[in-house]
Amino acid sequence: MRPALLLLALLGLTGCGVVRSSAGMVPEWTRDWRQVATEADRTRLRDWRKAFTDALAAARKSGHAAEIAREGALLDPDAALGGGPIPSGQYACRVIKLGAKSAELLDYVGYPPFVCRVDQERDIQGFAKLTGSQRPVGLIFPGDVIRQVFLGTLVLGDEREARQYGQDETRDVAGYVERIGPNRWRLVLPAPAFESQLDVIELIPSTGGVR
Numbered sequence: 001m002r003p004a005l006l007l008l009a010l011l012g013l014t015g016c017g018v019v020r021s022s023a024g025m026v027p028e029w030t031r032d033w034r035q036v037a038t039e040a041d042r043t044r045l046r047d048w049r050k051a052f053t054d055a056l057a058a059a060r061k062s063g064h065a066a067e068i069a070r071e072g073a074l075l076d077p078d079a080a081l082g083g084g085p086i087p088s089g090q091y092a093c094r095v096i097k098l099g100a101k102s103a104e105l106l107d108y109v110g111y112p113p114f115v116c117r118v119d120q121e122r123d124i125q126g127f128a129k130l131t132g133s134q135r136p137v138g139l140i141f142p143g144d145v146i147r148q149v150f151l152g153t154l155v156l157g158d159e160r161e162a163r164q165y166g167q168d169e170t171r172d173v174a175g176y177v178e179r180i181g182p183n184r185w186r187l188v189l190p191a192p193a194f195e196s197q198l199d200v201i202e203l204i205p206s207t208g209g210v211r
Helices: 037-047 050-062 066-074
Strands: 010-011 017-020 089-100 108-110 114-122 124-129 134-139 147-156 172-181 184-190 196-203
Touching: 037 050, 037 172, 050 066, 050 089, 050 184, 050 196, 066 089, 066 108, 066 172, 066 184, 066 196, 124 147, 134 172
Parallel strands: none
Antiparallel strands: 010 017, 089 108, 089 114, 089 196, 114 124, 124 134, 134 147, 147 172, 172 184, 184 196
16 A cells, blocks of 8 residues: 655645645654655655766756856755754745756756745654745655655645645655755755756745744
8 A cells, every 4th residue: 555644734825825735644653754655755765866966967067067066065965964853943945956857948947045844743844845836745754863854745836735645656755854054954855756857955044043
């Protein structure tokens, strides 16, 4: 049976209304991401570094070496510092897409900051990108001393309900949450289904900090 995941019960969105969760949830609540992750996402997580370096190579080859260098630690595959879970609170989240999936797309696309939020979900954490046309929503599980594990689904356009995790491979997303500096984190999403080889979401606490 494919695993299902309660993503988030109700999330307020700035300019996007409200995203409601799917009715599904794990049969028994767990802090172990391995009990939830699909085989496809296990592969994504295992091969994250190759996806990162391949995407960087594609972006550099198409003329974006200067942009990559300017981002410093954000686009350095080995920049994770550890230091415990990401604090709960609201974040300015800037998305960079690296490595085009097809010839008509760009190998480097950087967006201005959106709004994201991290909240406590029982004994783990929930994450949601609250604005923009592609919005990952899901759960942050304990990982290792360097990073946490994110599993979730992608909400598109004006959709108001997050799909059940594990029910649609084109919407499932998996990645790592890593601290890369003082009050600076990133969510690395290898091999997303759409557009890019790798998405990196920079997470900076919004004015007023995190709680």
